[in-house]
Amino acid sequence: MDRIKATYLIETGLDPELAAQAIAGEQSSGTFVRVPGETDELIERFAARVESVSRLDSVSVPSLPGHRVHDRPYQRAEIAISWPIENFGGNLPVLISTLQGNLYELSQLSGLRLLDVELPQSFTKPFTGPRFGIGGTRKIAGVYGRPLIGTIIKPSVGLSPSQTADRVRQLASAGIDFIKDDELMANPNHSPLSDRVAAVMPILHEHAERSGKKVLYAFNISDELDAAQRHYDKVVEAGGSCVMVSLNSVGLVGVKKLCDRGELPVHGHRNGWGMLNRHPAFGIEFQAYQKLWRLAGVDQIHVNGIANKFWEPDESVVRSLRACQSPVGQGCDFPVLPVVSSGQWGGQAFETYRLTRTVDLLYLAGGGIMAHPDGIAGGVAAIQQAWSGAIAGRTLQQTAAEHAEFRHAVEKFS
Amino acid sequence: MDRIKATYLIETGLDPELAAQAIAGEQSSGTFVRVPGETDELIERFAARVESVSRLDSVSVPSLPGHRVHDRPYQRAEIAISWPIENFGGNLPVLISTLQGNLYELSQLSGLRLLDVELPQSFTKPFTGPRFGIGGTRKIAGVYGRPLIGTIIKPSVGLSPSQTADRVRQLASAGIDFIKDDELMANPNHSPLSDRVAAVMPILHEHAERSGKKVLYAFNISDELDAAQRHYDKVVEAGGSCVMVSLNSVGLVGVKKLCDRGELPVHGHRNGWGMLNRHPAFGIEFQAYQKLWRLAGVDQIHVNGIANKFWEPDESVVRSLRACQSPVGQGCDFPVLPVVSSGQWGGQAFETYRLTRTVDLLYLAGGGIMAHPDGIAGGVAAIQQAWSGAIAGRTLQQTAAEHAEFRHAVEKFS
Numbered sequence: 041m042d043r044i045k046a047t048y049l050i051e052t053g054l055d056p057e058l059a060a061q062a063i064a065g066e067q068s069s070g071t072f073v074r075v076p077g078e079t080d081e082l083i084e085r086f087a088a089r090v091e092s093v094s095r096l097d098s099v100s101v102p103s104l105p106g107h108r109v110h111d112r113p114y115q116r117a118e119i120a121i122s123w124p125i126e127n128f129g130g131n132l133p134v135l136i137s138t139l140q141g142n143l144y145e146l147s148q149l150s151g152l153r154l155l156d157v158e159l160p161q162s163f164t165k166p167f168t169g170p171r172f173g174i175g176g177t178r179k180i181a182g183v184y185g186r187p188l189i190g191t192i193i194k195p196s197v198g199l200s201p202s203q204t205a206d207r208v209r210q211l212a213s214a215g216i217d218f219i220k221d222d223e224l225m226a227n228p229n230h231s232p233l234s235d236r237v238a239a240v241m242p243i244l245h246e247h248a249e250r251s252g253k254k255v256l257y258a259f260n261i262s263d264e265l266d267a268a269q270r271h272y273d274k275v276v277e278a279g280g281s282c283v284m285v286s287l288n289s290v291g292l293v294g295v296k297k298l299c300d301r302g303e304l305p306v307h308g309h310r311n312g313w314g315m316l317n318r319h320p321a322f323g324i325e326f327q328a329y330q331k332l333w334r335l336a337g338v339d340q341i342h343v344n345g346i347a348n349k350f351w352e353p354d355e356s357v358v359r360s361l362r363a364c365q366s367p368v369g370q371g372c373d374f375p376v377l378p379v380v381s382s383g384q385w386g387g388q389a390f391e392t393y394r395l396t397r398t399v400d401l402l403y404l405a406g407g408g409i410m411a412h413p414d415g416i417a418g419g420v421a422a423i424q425q426a427w428s429g430a431i432a433g434r435t436l437q438q439t440a441a442e443h444a445e446f447r448h449a450v451e452k453f454s
Numbered sequence: 455m456d457r458i459k460a461t462y463l464i465e466t467g468l469d470p471e472l473a474a475q476a477i478a479g480e481q482s483s484g485t486f487v488r489v490p491g492e493t494d495e496l497i498e499r500f501a502a503r504v505e506s507v508s509r510l511d512s513v514s515v516p517s518l519p520g521h522r523v524h525d526r527p528y529q530r531a532e533i534a535i536s537w538p539i540e541n542f543g544g545n546l547p548v549l550i551s552t553l554q555g556n557l558y559e560l561s562q563l564s565g566l567r568l569l570d571v572e573l574p575q576s577f578t579k580p581f582t583g584p585r586f587g588i589g590g591t592r593k594i595a596g597v598y599g600r601p602l603i604g605t606i607i608k609p610s611v612g613l614s615p616s617q618t619a620d621r622v623r624q625l626a627s628a629g630i631d632f633i634k635d636d637e638l639m640a641n642p643n644h645s646p647l648s649d650r651v652a653a654v655m656p657i658l659h660e661h662a663e664r665s666g667k668k669v670l671y672a673f674n675i676s677d678e679l680d681a682a683q684r685h686y687d688k689v690v691e692a693g694g695s696c697v698m699v700s701l702n703s704v705g706l707v708g709v710k711k712l713c714d715r716g717e718l719p720v721h722g723h724r725n726g727w728g729m730l731n732r733h734p735a736f737g738i739e740f741q742a743y744q745k746l747w748r749l750a751g752v753d754q755i756h757v758n759g760i761a762n763k764f765w766e767p768d769e770s771v772v773r774s775l776r777a778c779q780s781p782v783g784q785g786c787d788f789p790v791l792p793v794v795s796s797g798q799w800g801g802q803a804f805e806t807y808r809l810t811r812t813v814d815l816l817y818l819a820g821g822g823i824m825a826h827p828d829g830i831a832g833g834v835a836a837i838q839q840a841w842s843g844a845i846a847g848r849t850l851q852q853t854a855a856e857h858a859e860f861r862h863a864v865e866k867f868s
Contacts, residue, residue: 067638069609075824077617078609086612086644104732106765127611129642133676133703137637137725140702144728145764145796195483195492197541198500203491223551224481228543230500262547265679265711289547289554291705297679311551314558315737316729318518322736323729350559351520382559410489 042160043122045091046139046328051151051321053107056093056117062148064088064121067138086127091120102150103321114150116321125163132292132335140324151321154328159369164335169374172305172339174400177377180281180305181217181256186431187399189423190218190256192381192406197224201231201239207416208240211409212247212255214420218402221260223286223311233259233271241278258284258307258340265294269301276303288312292336299337307379308338318351326360330376331368340377340402346391349383358395365398377402384408385419385453386426386446390439393430403427413448422449456574457536459505460553460742465565465735467521470507470531476562478502478535481552500541505534516564517735528564530735539577546706546749554738565735568742573783578749583788586719586753588814591791594695594719595631595670600813600845603837604632604670606795606820611638615645615653621830622654625823626661626669628834632816635674637700637725647673647685655692672698672721672754679708683715690717702726706750713751721793722752732765740774744790745782754791754816760805763797772809779812791816798822799833799867800840800860804853807844817841827862836863 052059068088069078098113107114128134144152172180181188191211193204211219227233240257248254261271261283268290275283284307285295299306316323330341343360344352357380364378378401380392385408393399405423412419422445429439429446440447466473482502483492512527521528542548558566586594595602605625607618625633641647654671662668675685675697682704689697698721699709713720730737744755757774758766771794778792792815794806799822807813819837826833836859843853843860854861 069612075608075821077613077621077824082609082612086609104765105734106732106767108765126642126644127638129640129646131640131677131681133678133700134638134640136703137676137700140729141637141700141725142728142764144726144732145758145766146728147763147765149765194489195496195500198483198496199491207491223555224541224548226543226545226548228540230540232543262551263545263707264547265707267545268707286547286551286555289550290707291709293677293679293682293704293708294711295705297708311555312558314556314560315554318520318558319733319736320519322733344559349561350556351518351522351561352559353520407489410491 041124041126042162043124044128044160044163045120045122045158047118047120047155049116049151049153049155049321050119050149051099051103051114051116052149053112053114054148056095056115056119057090059148060090060093060119060121062146063143064090066142066146068123068127086124088121088123091122094118103319104150106147107150108147116151118155125160128163130163130166132296132332136292136332153322154324156325156327157331159331159372161369161371164369164372167335168337169334169368170337170339170376171299171302173375174377175375177256177305177339180254182253183217185399186427188217188402189420189427190220190402190404191216191409192220192222192404193225194222194406194410196222197228199231201235204231204236205239205243208257209243210416211420212244214417215424216255216420218256218258220258220284220307223260223309226260226262227267227271233261234274237274237278237280241280245279254281256282258282260284261298262286262290265297268294268298272298272301272304280304282307284309286311287333287338292332295333295338296336305339306337308333308341310342327363330363334368334374334376338376340379342379342381345380345382345384346388346395347383354391354395361396361398361401365400379404386423386449387436387454389426389430390436399431408449408453413452414445418445418448421445455538455540456576457538458542458574458577459534459536459572461532461534461569463530463565463567463569463735464533464563465513465517465528465530466563467526467528468562470509470529470533471504473562474504474507474533474535476560477557478504480556480560482537482541500538502535502537505536508532517733518564520561521564522561530565532569539574542577544577544580546710546746550706550746567736568738570739570741571745573745573786575783575785578783578786581749582751583748583782584751584753584790585713585716587789588791589789591670591719591753594668596667597631600841602631602816603834603841604634604816604818605630605823606634606636606818607639608636608820608824610636611642613645615649618645618650619653619657622671623657624830625834626658628831629838630669630834632670632672634672634698634721637674637723640674640676641681641685647675648688651688651692651694655694659693668695670696672696674698675712676700676704679711682708682712686712686715686718694718696721698723700725701747701752706746709747709752710750719753720751722747722755724756741777744777748782748788748790752790754793756793756795759794759796759798760802760809761797768805768809775810775812775815779814793818800837800863801850801868803840803844804850813845822863822867827866828859832859832862835859
């Protein structure tokens, strides 16, 4: 029987082997006492197994409260646990309940972080994965050999559909590839989604007819499921080309249901992610997290950006970008388009390209375009110039010397 | 315009008023620079507002990494932020994206915990809430004046449908009120949900005919949405009386869709909760969390138990129980049945009752029943005896002296 294997960082006042056994017990046939019926045969077939325990450093102060053993330093270790795939029944929520579930509450642990999960082909095979991903999104946009350049409508809330449409007209004329709603803008009274679709799509259709270029607009359809489905319908009916969902707020099952429709790329916004990831000894690594969403079928997923406005160090952002470029599992590619965002204005293109050597990304700038000193057209041009320069091996300084719009961006934002 | 108000614990190296302003800006009309169109009128109507900032203690070591200011101790404060309800459009995912969203990633903060949210009636009114809750669950079980007593089928994984049915027969004969699947047991090949329903329900129907007592069985229907709906159908067709979902794994929108069917009480398992709550300066308080699930319509929700097997202190469990007993908001009761669970065996009944003075709860014991020295019947009797004793004002010792089964439980588990 194939097995699913998860690796964790743990921190414990116990012998790490014992703590690993506690995890394996809690997440398969065990409870706090041995119960009748937990036969050796049943354990052999269904129990989770500790595959490895590698000790790391130890710390004197526990990362989390509630550890009930205090007689030694808190040992950190990287452990691997495996389960027979039979336990899951091809069920993503049960996979999550098994990998995470009650584990974060175990008093044997003062730290737990899910680092990665290895999924055998027998588990991933029934999933369709992203219907569009990198190739499908590029095909709609007609953009090859460079990142897609996009923006978020700002101010995030408060604009009417016609004010939104005005910005869309300017952005399209400026040559943008992709536009999205902010995650705070979904279906409020002052800008109902259907009115926004009705105001925006004719502008993009006109633009496509005139220029031959199709701009993607990711309408934020995050809502209760029936409403989200209606929003999706509206976008399809209006000839739209993308929808956005807030992954953590909508939840896995709802997101998968929307992805399964398969008519539009789904832009996955990961707001809420910080709560799951920011503490270094707690939570979940993006490496594991993004696999779940790719199995659900998300086509584009946020990874933050180099020199972002948030807390995340560049090194972590680069790891997230790389995670998106790696297969979900053996024989399961499920390519997903990484979305680089947060405080981006073009200047970060050079470091992003140097560190990742990829152009398979969607580069989003909100304020970096909207607040450019030469206006929206200047903002879009500056980012195009930055990426052309970065790909051609120019430095930020050389590119600024060559292009006025990018130079003005450097002057304002750097 | 009515406003939604959230309170947070923050920790910051900045002046806490400035940090509060950063939160308000990020979660409404702002971005990292002021953008054209962010007019005073728009800000006045849509921007989030800092309602209060109360300084607490300060700490020298930041709780989270990535804080970019280091010139002073990290000040903790309780702050309140409000938003006009117009921003949300009656949309639960957008409420979550606004209350949590990118906030946990802000580099201005080294700690953030959502403590509570106040929802005006104009926001809660369109929601139906729990269709069954406390009263509806009691009515099905025919249990009044005392807690419902329940159990989890153990071993969690590996039993066949007929082995499960055998346990159900014994449990029903022993007088149990409620039985549930473990969160790890959903729809695996060795116990497909439809086979489990087909094996279990006839036993419960026979028992009901013989004894007049209807035992609830919460089948774990956690799965992708279409599959979960089919599981729900199976339970309804077989005359079942309850379903269970893993709230965090299925996600809000999927859970709400299942609750909206309204034919069966939905038992909400909160596995994964530790990741959202265990760090004291990070995450979300149960007080806020449970309101979201009550709005979604969950009828029963886990709160852990006194002297549990996990990390959580009793004081926190008591607060969670009280949260379930309080209204969701003004004019919005949405009563939910708290589920007391984790390492329970009856001995905790006395302290649970002393600390909460309520019998409106579902008391779950897994190993505490299955591993009782007198077998399942003894395990159920011991818990019934414990709760009768607690409600009658007896002590644990008096109750143990009066009842052999409870005495044997004390000897094994305490």
